[in-house]
Amino acid sequence: MTALDLSSPVAVVGTGTMGQGIAQVALVAGHPVRLYDAAPGRARQAADAIGARLDRLVEKERLTADERDAARARLRPVDELTGLAGCALVVEAVLERLDVKQELFRALEDVVPDDCLLATNTSSLSVTAIGGALRAPGRFVGLHFFNPAPLLPLVEVVSGFATDVTSATRAYETARAWGKTPVACADTPGFIVNRVARPFYAEAFAVYESQGADPATVDAVLRESGGFRMGPFELTDLIGQDVNESVTHSVWRSFFQDVRFTPSLAQRRLVESGRLGRKTGHGWYDHGEGAERPEPHTAEPAEPPAYVVAEGDLGPASELLALIREAGIEVREEDEDNGTRLVLPGGGQLVLADGQTSVEFRDVVYFDLALDYRGATRIALSHARNTSPATVAEATGLFQALGKKVSVIGDVPGMIVARTVARIIDLAVDAVAKGVATEEDVDTAMRLGVNYPLGPLEWSRRLGSGWACSVLDNLHQCDQSGRYAPSLALYRHAYASDRREGTS
Numbered sequence: 217m218t219a220l221d222l223s224s225p226v227a228v229v230g231t232g233t234m235g236q237g238i239a240q241v242a243l244v245a246g247h248p249v250r251l252y253d254a255a256p257g258r259a260r261q262a263a264d265a266i267g268a269r270l271d272r273l274v275e276k277e278r279l280t281a282d283e284r285d286a287a288r289a290r291l292r293p294v295d296e297l298t299g300l301a302g303c304a305l306v307v308e309a310v311l312e313r314l315d316v317k318q319e320l321f322r323a324l325e326d327v328v329p330d331d332c333l334l335a336t337n338t339s340s341l342s343v344t345a346i347g348g349a350l351r352a353p354g355r356f357v358g359l360h361f362f363n364p365a366p367l368l369p370l371v372e373v374v375s376g377f378a379t380d381v382t383s384a385t386r387a388y389e390t391a392r393a394w395g396k397t398p399v400a401c402a403d404t405p406g407f408i409v410n411r412v413a414r415p416f417y418a419e420a421f422a423v424y425e426s427q428g429a430d431p432a433t434v435d436a437v438l439r440e441s442g443g444f445r446m447g448p449f450e451l452t453d454l455i456g457q458d459v460n461e462s463v464t465h466s467v468w469r470s471f472f473q474d475v476r477f478t479p480s481l482a483q484r485r486l487v488e489s490g491r492l493g494r495k496t497g498h499g500w501y502d503h504g505e506g507a508e509r510p511e512p513h514t515a516e517p518a519e520p521p522a523y524v525v526a527e528g529d530l531g532p533a534s535e536l537l538a539l540i541r542e543a544g545i546e547v548r549e550e551d552e553d554n555g556t557r558l559v560l561p562g563g564g565q566l567v568l569a570d571g572q573t574s575v576e577f578r579d580v581v582y583f584d585l586a587l588d589y590r591g592a593t594r595i596a597l598s599h600a601r602n603t604s605p606a607t608v609a610e611a612t613g614l615f616q617a618l619g620k621k622v623s624v625i626g627d628v629p630g631m632i633v634a635r636t637v638a639r640i641i642d643l644a645v646d647a648v649a650k651g652v653a654t655e656e657d658v659d660t661a662m663r664l665g666v667n668y669p670l671g672p673l674e675w676s677r678r679l680g681s682g683w684a685c686s687v688l689d690n691l692h693q694c695d696q697s698g699r700y701a702p703s704l705a706l707y708r709h710a711y712a713s714d715r716r717e718g719t720s
């Protein structure tokens with residue numbers, strides 16, 4: 217099955233933000249494109265807006281003037297749905313309402329030829345439910361573009377329950393021919409990206425709700441230690457708190473209120489207060505004229521220890537030993553079966569966040585997971601009430617000597633990066649096990665759809681496949697709500713890799 221022929225007309229119905237972007241993509245790829253919108257005059261306005269964007273592409277020398285003129289000549293707004301007769305593909309990007317989309321596709325079935333591919337750009341509705349209204353749902357597929365469609369490469373090609381393999385393949389190949397990176401996925405709440413990404417927001421909000429750290433500190437730790445391009449608080453201010461919350465609600469409801477997707481009370485209050493983010497001038501942060509961005513909590517300079525004793529294998533944090541030596545601090549290595557930690561000269565211990573609370577331990581400081589300890593510019597530390605100030609100072613001085621800023625946060629099990637990454641890995645592994653998409657497609661979707669520094673499966677391989685399961689097991693012991701209970705798939709993932717590594 218090949219992509220649609222470039223001479224085949226493509227229709228875009230609903231010419232708002234997404235419709236215009238998708239139309240531009242199909243147009244620049246070389247198709248004749250027709251635009252239809254229910255609001256009178258809107259399709260014509262959209263054609264003008266697309267024309268203006270093509271002009272900008274010419275100015276940026278990404279399109280020649282001849283190519284722009286030819287593209288403009290291929291673009292045609294129509295006033296009636298019947299103007300879409302003869303199209304080979306219709307991509308719908310209208311209001312996000314099931315009844316509106318179903319009614320539209322029912323009407324389209326009477327207009328377009330029998331072999332016309334019908335696609336929805338819905339981000340939260342069930343593709344199966346929209347297609348369920350059709351006489352011939354086999355040709356109906358989800359084509360989920362990301363905003364802005366001309367710039368973002370990812371397209372989730374969603375097969376509903378009744379979608380024919382040939383239709384899904386044709387949609388996939390067509391997206392690829394348009395220069396996009398398609399990923400194939402089953403019709404599940406949130407598809408790949410919006411399903412697997414939920415903990416990125418939820419865990420940050422949970423840390424904030426438990427008074428573990430303020431938004432600026434959580435954002436800084438996830439950026440500077442986790443390697444994420446933006447933190448969840450600043451990102452949701454950009455997306456719009458109402459939009460982000462509505463995706464969370466939709467995924468949670470669609471999973472029959474699965475506790476792993478429970479929305480955040482703090483975000484609910486923010487939305488109720490009308491603080492929707494940049495668009496209202498205030499969200500988690502104040503975006504008003506001249507407003508100053510709060511600084512993340514950063515510890516004052518402290519004396520580094522003269523040496524550390526490294527006991528056992530530090531696992532994902534092993535790289536630290538080389539960094540400590542490079543900073544001129546002696547590392548005394550001791551084999552130890554009884555745990556893995558750095559012991560400080562004063563007797564205090566530094567332990568990588570493992571999902572446990574430090575309440576039960578004496579004189580322990582936890583440090584958070586980093587994507588790459590060498591590249592990280594900030595490290596979060598947490599400790600119990602009974603940890604001595606001298607131990608916290610030694611731990612702070614140690615990371616500062618490695619050139620890192622230090623943020624001391626509250627005693628939050630799993631800290632910030634570790635709990636977030638562990639939960640993302642769990643949802644990714646679970647999605648693969650449930651046939652939502654392949655490992656490769658899940659990784660591609662998360663890197664391209666939300667700019668994650670690594671795909672979750674790749675991340676899990678780097679951390680050791682049992683790492684996420686063990687962190688979540690510990691978090692589950694602290695929390696007991698089920699939110700952190702590792703999926704069966706994650707247990708299998710951990711066990712299978714243990715077997716491969718021959719550790720029993």
Ligand SMILES: NC(=O)c1ccc[n+]([C@@H]2O[C@H](COP(=O)([O-])OP(=O)(O)OC[C@H]3O[C@@H](n4cnc5c(N)ncnc54)[C@H](O)[C@@H]3O)[C@@H](O)[C@H]2O)c1
Nearest residue numbers: 230231232233234235253254255309310311312338339363
């Ligand atoms: N905005 C995003 O970031 C984004 C990203 C991915 C997917 N989506 C999905 O894309 C779709 C469109 O979103 P948008 O942000 O472009 O919305 P939008 O409000 O910018 O545009 C929707 C357009 O559809 C038109 N419309 C409404 N009902 C119609 C009908 N029955 N027939 C024809 N036209 C109709 C409206 O007049 C409007 O021009 C939604 O399903 C949304 O979930 C949005």
